[in-house]
Amino acid sequence: MIKLIYNEMLKLVRKKRILVIILIVAALIPLFTYAQYKVAQTVEEKLGTTDWRATLQQQIIDTQNRLSSSRISDEWRKQIEIRLAQQQYYLDHDINPAVPGAPSFTRSFLDQAITLFLPLMVMVIAADLVSSEFSGGTIKLLLTRPINRWKILLSKYITMIFAVSFMLLVVSVLSSVISGLVFGYGGWTMPVITGFTVEGGELVTSQVSLLPQWEYLLMELGLVWFVCLVIGTLSFMLSILLRSTAAGMGVMLATLIAGAILTNMASSWESAKYLFMLNLQLTDYLAGMAPPVEGMTLGFSLSVLSVWGLAGLLTSFLVFTKRDVY
């Protein structure tokens, strides 16, 4: 089994999948870092102060002004109100929500990347694990070996898991190292407020607790990893069902983008919460943002994702072991 996994890893490396991901991340993170740096600079110029309290207070005032506009939709208003309550909570407890530094950057980068960027990277790994064997014709060579089919597939699946972990390692290390060049490497022990819950459109602070930022990051990475695994499993399944990398990636991409669009509209369509694409923002639960459909919780989203993931895995194995290959 270990040899099989080793073999699959070798293929991934030879096909330069890992390298491609490292390069993409290494190219994009400096861009984000620069953008973030520019934003911080303009804010400072405008306010004429580096004091975060003044900046945060100004943000609160701006948010309040947006609330007083009569043209914003009810859902959006709720979101803003929750964010407002949160900002006020930070200010009242004298905690800076965004100490500039490598860990803060990585934290917000993961928040942003969890719905689209990281799933895309996962797809680069997972989408052609099986289908490339079909298109290259190597599947026959592989299956003529005296090994059970399910073992071959399992080795591919496990390789996928490891590759996803490695990818997250690369992403978090690169984003910390590169952004640290600009923002410095401090702030690992900075307190982060977590445990905000949203009930009936109101922010509840009764379960709030403080975590050092590195603990928060670790939890966040765990959740990101889970999301990536589910996306990986589904791409893996499509790769088997469609036997074509392009089609598999296309379907997956369309679903993800549809999910991103739906997230903004779903609050009136309640059963949309059972779609996996709407449950990808797991990190929002840590941060205490309002979920796309009211009443969604971390447990709920994890269950939905698990069900989808397990179903995908089961389908993959059933189809792969039963299918005629010729």
Add this chain to the structure above:
Amino acid sequence: MKDKGISILLSISILFTLVLLGGLSWALKSYLFESQKVVELPKQLVEEQPGEKNTQKEGKFILALGDSLTRGTGDPTGKGYIGQLIDELQSKSKEKITLSNMGIKGQTSAQLLSQIKEKEIQRQMAEADYILLTIGGNDLFQQGQTLVDPSPTMIEPLQKAYLKNLREILQQLRTLNKDATIFMIGLYNPFSYLDDTLHTSQIVREWNYQSSEVCAEFPLIVYVPTFDLFQLKAEDYLYSDKFHPNGEGYRLIAERVASLINW
């Protein structure tokens, strides 16, 4: 060589998979199973940042409080009288001017009173060299509702509540900051082009008079009238909503205030 690289890659991946698994289970543990536990904010973790309080002490610090006039609603450049005032002051003086605009559209005196109880606002109030204030317009006009029935029985309770709030606001400001000059911008009559202008003008004049009386109870508060600015050519100086000033209107107010500030 290649083989060794793959082995290392594999072992790193496996190791990190375990780390991630740990992170996931930790997140699960603290969110799903400890949700009943209420955690108090531990005091020692709260960041202490002494010495930061004085960062704003170079140059002049101007704090603007109030409603949509402070925000600049109606000015196409978005500056409002505050922005134009700062521009003007900056052109006169080399000193660095720091502005903090805390105006919120539609704010009434009661809302302002609760706003200035916030810690950060109080900190800024204590540090300010000048405080600019526009308040009362929403108390009086209530988004135009007052115009439907501008009778004394209607206005009187509004005015009473407003004056009480204003007194408390100024009291707060003075307690926190004894040295800052406070400019209280008066109301103009946005409806002076209407037919029953005599009546609304009278209400606004009375309102302004009472406000200025309250201001006079405290030292270093300058009441800045704007009624006359908009008296003759209101339409030229009003935005298309016929309520807020336009760019020109804000310029008039800014010029008037600018002529009062000298350092």
